[in-house]
Amino acid sequence: MKQVSSYNIGLAINLCAKTIARRLIFTVMCLTLAGALSAYFWLSEFPFPATKWFYELFSLDGELNIPAWYSAFSLLFCSGLLKVISLIKTEDRHFSYWKTLYLIFVYLSLDEAFSFHEILIIPSVRESLHLYPLFFQTWVIPGTILVGIFAFKYLKFWLHLPYKTRYLFLIAAVVYVSGTLVMEMVGGLLREDFGRRNAITLTGIVVEEFLEMTGIIIFIYALLAYLSSLRESLQLEIHISEK
8 A cells, every 4th residue: 555645844925015006106116117118119209119018018097017916916905915814704794794795806807807897888879979078988977886885885884994904995096096087087088188199188097007007016015914803823834636
């Protein structure tokens, strides 16, 4: 009979909320700078040979590029932290709120990667209803309604959070929504007045994406700080078998 030896391997993963936040801030600043430079060279009268490649790779308004994938993975990291908190809060009366938040951030991550919300951008609806340029991106209308419903549903949950967590959640939400909705609507006005390929319009896009990424960092820090207040350490078991 073949004997299988069993070994216990200790693997320590140390997560410091402030350190992670600092590194993410540095990453966001680099991505924002790269995005701004890509827009500048794209508008320049004297572009260099790799201008198009550089713009497509780092454009903050682009899809399936480095900034988009960074945002998608940072949102996915949020969903992972929310999943851990929901597992700890299984017996808590607010468990369903944490679980729903986890699912929301899974969707936001997928949406950031694959832009599902653009299905709701319907030019014919905008033209037939003669919508104000503020609603150039028609998805902001249902988006604003959903944000309002979410705020109403989660008000009691938010009020029951510890003061520090409640304060950080509020800042993260305001910064993130300012980027995703408010600046998106401002961007519609800018596109209507100045066109898409304009320095002012592209500056608005840079500000929009910077606010989004910054809001996510604040939320990540808030989740890590809250998680540390619940548990100083977590046990992770991994079972490996041939079958």
